Amino acid sequence: MDKTMMLNMIQNYYKLNKDIEFASLLGISSQVLSNWKKRNTFDAQLIYTKCLNINPEWLLTGKDPMFKAALQTEAAQDNINYKELAEARLEIIEGLKFKVKTLEKELSELKYAQKETFLYSNVAESTPELIKKTSK
Template identity: 40%
Template structure:
């Protein structure tokens, strides 16, 4: 029986008379969620394209292309690399679809923009420098009296 069947593509099986027998689903749920994460990261401008996403995950561009074109499913390497690289992605959601895509943080402090903190710190340092300069001038005036 199996001798009469040939694989036409990864998603389609045809018999020797070239009649389509079955059309397999193009991708599994985990791969669908993997692609949702890719789109989310593109929208957030974390990655710009397939190549940058593949580089971030330390996998080949061709593998990500095949996943995006729904020719192959995301395997263990892309999934584990994704979870290792993006710590805020919830592994439970990726694997089961339960919960939300992003981990919920126990406090809002985890979401603070560190660039803003650095800028605020520099501003405070500049204000302290101004105050020190002013105090030194006042001290010189008092010594001059």
């Protein structure tokens, strides 16, 4: 079975209409997912660890069933809306990016303040020497 088709089947199962949502679920960039689809390949181990209920034999060979036999009925009854989960993950990622930017700004301000303190302390230390030299 075509690996791009398999990726699309997994994406459809999780009700993710956009590649960016599916990539987020997998913990990869949308560019990596796009490359997988273009090259007709994927990281089976990654998909197996991120996508519950997927039959590992199906991932490796493409032979049915797509779901683990013991979990097939459970998968059919699964009421989790994976699209909402992916959107929540994206919101968390955006929040973390904002926090990183805030912390980077604070760090930059602290470095600047530290440089100013160093400059003022050097000036204060050298001032008596300047006074002595000019008064002679």
